[in-house]
Amino acid sequence: MVDKVVIVTGGGGALGKAIAAAMAAEGASVVVNDLGVSLKGEGGSSTVADMVAAEITSAGGRAIGDATSITTFDNAQQIVQRAVDTFGRVDAVVNSAGILRDAIFHKMEEAEFDAVMKVHLYGAWNMSRAAAPHFRQQGSGAFVHMTSAAGLIGSIGQANYAAAKMGIVGLSRSIAMEMQRFGVRSNCIAPHAFGRMIESVPGLSPEQQEAYMAKRRATTRADQVAPLAVFLCSDGAKDISGQIFGARGNEVYLYSQPRPIRVLQRGDGWTSQSLASTLPGAWRSSLTPLERTRDVFPWDAV
Ligand SMILES: NC(=O)c1ccc[n+]([C@@H]2O[C@H](COP(=O)([O-])OP(=O)(O)OC[C@H]3O[C@@H](n4cnc5c(N)ncnc54)[C@H](O)[C@@H]3O)[C@@H](O)[C@H]2O)c1
Structure with missing residues (x-):
């Protein structure tokens, strides 16, 4: 990552901070962007971004803090321009x-849906679209977007978040396909890392809850996800684009992407009645169950 310039949004959060530090440790100059808000997106403080940048510079790296919200395109353009003005170019956006x-x-209220869309999906679009002309002009660039198992697999009480995270998957795939000819890559990571986004597990006693959280704090760390983000922004990943990865503890995953898996053909076409008499029986074993993340990843069992 030597001589590369990277923007990390949410760079003051659990994952963003670990990624910003890992980028800098490998020689990148980093714009640590973070609005410094609560988990719900309330409040805001420039201290968060500035503190991460200060930690990086005191460790001998190069970084600036930036507390601009990524929720508007104008702001995203300012953040990208700030990277160019400060460090001379931009090579990657996380x-x-x-x-x-x-x-x-x-x-769910409309405002709850809207707020989550604005930060996750619009935020990823704003930053990607703002960086795209620079990447195109220089003939290189990499995007890494955080998606989530909450969208890829399923979650309860997070329709806004799941919709935004699946939107990000489509956005990333489109960027990968359309900007391939300019040497630009785009990939997603569905991370698992202890932080304020980790849900508590319903049905556990306070003691069990504490034991579960302590285990996750130790074994599911943000610094274990960071190397995958750094790799995907580096030249070592030059042939990897349009993919969805997962990372948790010492494991990295490659997710499948939807492709047709079964087909039914009928010479004179289908009616709702003929579909009803054929489809459920024919495809029963192929339908995707309404599982949640913890049903799919057995390691979440407590
Ligand atoms: N931690 C996990 O296990 C996990 C799992 C799945 C997905 N993710 C995704 O990974 C990403 C990072 O997660 P995390 O655990 O580090 O979360 P976090 O809450 O620790 O950090 C998120 C950061 O984003 C900042 N932010 C919020 N709105 C902003 C805005 N408008 N402009 C700029 N910054 C803003 C916050 O101030 C915060 O510091 C998120 O997109 C999250 O959805 C995390």
Whole structure:
């Protein structure tokens, strides 16, 4: 990452901070962007971004803090321009900013849906679109976007978050396909790292909850996810684009991407009745169950 310039949004958060530090340790100059808000996206303080930048510079790296919100395109353009003005270019954008406004679907308010979309999906779009002309002009660049198993697999009470995170997957895939000819890559990471986004597990006693959290704090760390983000921004990943990875503890994953898996053909076409008499039986074993992340990843069992 020597001589590369990287913008990390949400760079003051659990993952963003670890990624910014790892980028700098490998020689990158880093714009640590973070609005310094609560988990719900409330408040805001420039201290968070500035502190991470100060830690990097005191360790001998190069970084600046930036507390601009990524929720508007104008702001995103300013952040990218700041990287260019300060460090002379921009080589990678890591979209890690995030908030949560959890609510069960039939009670979710429009404002809760909107706020999560604005930070996650619009934030990723704003930053990517703002960096794209620079990447195109220089014939290189890399995007890494944080998606989530909450969207890829499923989660309860997070329809806004799941929708945004699946939107990011489509955004990344489109960028990868459309900017390949300019040497630009785009990949997603669905991370698992202890931090304020980790949910508590319903049904556990306080003691069990504490034991579970202590275990996750020690074995599911943000610094274990960071190397994958650095790798995906580096020249070592020059042939890797349009993919969805996962990272948790000492494990990295490659996710599948949707492709047709079954087909039914009928000479005179389908009616709703003929579909009803054929499809459920024919495809029963192929339908994706309504599982949650912890049903799919057995290591989450407590
Ligand atoms: N931690 C996990 O296990 C996990 C799992 C799945 C997905 N993710 C995703 O990874 C990313 C990072 O997660 P984290 O655990 O570091 O979260 P975090 O809450 O620790 O950090 C997110 C950071 O984003 C910043 N932010 C929020 N709104 C912003 C805005 N408008 N502009 C700029 N910055 C803003 C916050 O101030 C915060 O510091 C998020 O996108 C999250 O959805 C995390």
